[in-house]
Amino acid sequence: MVEQEYILKNVKSFELKDIFDCGQCFRWNEEIDGSYTGVFKSNVINVQKKGSDVYFKGVCDNDIKTEIENYFDLNRDYEDIKKRLSKIDGNMKKSINYGKGIRILNQDLWETIISFIISANNNIPRIKGIIERLSKKYGKKITWNGKEYFTFPTAKELENVTVQEYRQLGLGFRDVRLYETTKMILNNQVNLSDLYNEPDTAKVRNQLLKLSGVGPKVADCILLFSDLKRFDVFPIDVWVRRVMNDLYIKEDDETKVSKRKIEILAKEKFGDLSGIAQQYLFYWRREITVNVIKNKKSG
DNA sequence: CTGCAGGGGTAAA
DNA sequence: TTTACCCCTGCA
Numbered sequence: 661m662v663e664q665e666y667i668l669k670n671v672k673s674f675e676l677k678d679i680f681d682c683g684q685c686f687r688w689n690e691e692i693d694g695s696y697t698g699v700f701k702s703n704v705i706n707v708q709k710k711g712s713d714v715y716f717k718g719v720c721d722n723d724i725k726t727e728i729e730n731y732f733d734l735n736r737d738y739e740d741i742k743k744r745l746s747k748i749d750g751n752m753k754k755s756i757n758y759g760k761g762i763r764i765l766n767q768d769l770w771e772t773i774i775s776f777i778i779s780a781n782n783n784i785p786r787i788k789g790i791i792e793r794l795s796k797k798y799g800k801k802i803t804w805n806g807k808e809y810f811t812f813p814t815a816k817e818l819e820n821v822t823v824q825e826y827r828q829l830g831l832g833f834r835d836v837r838l839y840e841t842t843k844m845i846l847n848n849q850v851n852l853s854d855l856y857n858e859p860d861t862a863k864v865r866n867q868l869l870k871l872s873g874v875g876p877k878v879a880d881c882i883l884l885f886s887d888l889k890r891f892d893v894f895p896i897d898v899w900v901r902r903v904m905n906d907l908y909i910k911e912d913d914e915t916k917v918s919k920r921k922i923e924i925l926a927k928e929k930f931g932d933l934s935g936i937a938q939q940y941l942f943y944w945r946r947e948i949t950v951n952v953i954k955n956k957k958s959g
Numbered sequence: 960c961t962g963c964a965g966g967g968g969t970a971a972a
Numbered sequence: 973t974t975t976a977c978c979c980c981t982g983c984a
Contacts, residue, residue: 900967
């Protein structure tokens with residue numbers, strides 16, 4: 661594997677923090693210089709932004725340009741998407757202005773399924789830790805710049821892993837779900853490659869729901885964040901429920917707002933762009949809260 | 960120091 | 973519709 665480089669000049673809608681902290685991925689980490697390094701497929705890539713140019717370098721099996729264009733969704737016009745969403749209302753405008761550099765990555769389907777099963781009733785630092793340990797133990801090692809990185813293990817690589825071994829990695833009650841889902845995918849009870857050919861998102865969603873540990877929220881995250889790339893979904897977690905209630909529903913107790921109500925509202929407001937609208941809203945609402953807490957601590 | 964709530968939900972009752 | 977679930981962290 662040879663180190664490769666790729667430079668993107670004059671990019672719009674591309675901010676590292678927005679892309680990597682908006683909650684869609686778990687394997688990118690910030691370096692001291694503000695760049696980010698991550699692993700996807702068998703690539704280890706460092707991304708740095710200088711002005712309006714983005715520098716990618718790292719090790720790739722294939723041509724780095726092809727890999728980057730696909731993974732970072734470079735062929736989609738986010739300026740146009742933002743323009744369309746901004747017209748909806750002031751809330752969308754505000755959240756887009758906050759997360760204007762978001763892009764929805766095209767992540768490997770299998771990896772996205774497993775990652776979001778792990779995410780259930782869990783927090784981000786712990787999710788990231790589990791995924792790193794899983795990759796280190798069962799993935800393939802790639803050395804770059806004197807550091808070791810590990811690919812996300814394939815289904816085949818997890819074939820003989822026991823529930824107990826998962827438990828030792830800190831998966832908690834998710835151990836059985838990972839075990840069962842891996843089996844189901846290896847047995848073709850759910851055929852992943854068929855999902856790409858099914859245009860009806862609802863049908864793909866039903867297939868995903870058959871997997872152990874995949875409920876409505878996780879299914880929607882998989883549809884949106886994997887290379888299935890369906891934007892007509894609206895994953896509802898605590899933050900999305902909160903922001904939708906704050907902005908539109910205004911119920912006293914947000915926990916009492918039904919999912920159904922939020923789904924209908926999202927569909928009529930955002931339609932085919934629901935998924936990306938959800939990302940801007942989620943990121944905005946979550947970041948302002950996290951920043952408030954940070955500021956309290958630092959005085 | 961101990962106790963407890965809560966975190967990007969799901970599955971079982 | 974309600975409840976328990978593993979594990980970790982933050983806070984009373």
